Amino acid sequence: MCGRFALHTPRSRVAARYFDLQLPVGDVHARYNITPGTQITAVLATPETPVSFAFSHWGFRPPWAKDDAPTPINIRAEKAATSPYFRSAFAHRRCLVPANGWYEWRRTESGKQPYYITLKDPADRDEVVFFAGLWEPAGEGAETCCAILTEPVSAPIAFIHDRQPVVLDPECRWSWLDPGISDRETLRRVARRLDPERLVAYPVSTRVNRPANDDPGLVEPIADTGDPGA
Numbered sequence: 001m002c003g004r005f006a007l008h009t010p011r012s013r014v015a016a017r018y019f020d021l022q023l024p025v026g027d028v029h030a031r032y033n034i035t036p037g038t039q040i041t042a043v044l045a046t047p048e049t050p051v052s053f054a055f056s057h058w059g060f061r062p063p064w065a066k067d068d069a070p071t072p073i074n075i076r077a078e079k080a081a082t083s084p085y086f087r088s089a090f091a092h093r094r095c096l097v098p099a100n101g102w103y104e105w106r107r108t109e110s111g112k113q114p115y116y117i118t119l120k121d122p123a124d125r126d127e128v129v130f131f132a133g134l135w136e137p138a139g140e141g142a143e144t145c146c147a148i149l150t151e152p153v154s155a156p157i158a159f160i161h162d163r164q165p166v167v168l169d170p171e172c173r174w175s176w177l178d179p180g181i182s183d184r185e186t187l188r189r190v191a192r193r194l195d196p197e198r199l200v201a202y203p204v205s206t207r208v209n210r211p212a213n214d215d216p217g218l219v220e221p222i223a224d225t226g227d228p229g230a
Contacts, residue, residue: 001074002131002148002165004208005102006032006116006219009127011041011053014098017127018170019043019051026053033214034058034099036073042135042146043096045177054135056095060147062088062136075134077149077166081184089134091182095146096173097131101219103208104161104201114208115160116219120200129194132166132176154196167194 008030015021034040035058042056059071062085080090101118119126135146149166157164168176168191175181175190202221207213 001104001150001161001163002102003036003073005034005097005099005131007034007041007099007128008032008216009098009100011098014041014043014128015053018173021051021053026055030216031214032216032218033208033211035211040146041098042133042144043098043130043173043177044093044135044144045179047179051177054095054144056135056143057138057145058147060086060089060134060136060145061138063138071145072147074150074165075147077132077151080134080149081187086134089136090187091184092179093135094176094179094187095133095135096168096177097133097146097148098128099131100128102131102165103204104157104164106160114204114206115157115201116204116221117157117160117164117199117201118219120198126170129199130168130170130173132168132191154193154199156196156199157201160201166191167199168192169194 010027012027037059039055040058042054044054045051058073061069061071075086080086101116103114103116105112105114132149133146135144138145150163151166153162153164172190172192205222208218
């Protein structure tokens, strides 16, 4: 799953490095504890605009849904293409959510221990990871709403949780965003995953449990707990 993540690389840097976009995209302060129900950065494409950066409400609800309809923050990739709630967005309104890393909680004898999952070497090839997401036009307070796709966890971090966000290889970013690609099998073929061996997971402070805490210390590793992979 993905219920918390961090983005401290400026939006303008992500736009320039990955999309050759030099226009102002609205940089905001670094965020180390991004929570559901807030405005997050989503990279979108439409037939009229090849790529744009939006502030999107993290909580998905199609415009036709009733006010009391669910607003999931995560969508199981296994059903995104077939569920009536998501299939139109899967075919035509896919997005990318940039992040420096995300948090997952591992059950231990002493309680839930948060871990931070991020790139092993962010200075190597990439600075951020891209979550695969779906978006819809939204009502008052936000131009769009979105959710992040999830899938069964990859082996290197399976000791933490049984699911993870769909993390795409940046090389397939244009194909994933392309609204002209709507065929389910084609999308499955072009949506290449980031090599999980490029990721590292380590335990962090339980301070991240409180949404009010939002500072660089949240992504700093704490003493090794002895857990495998820590």
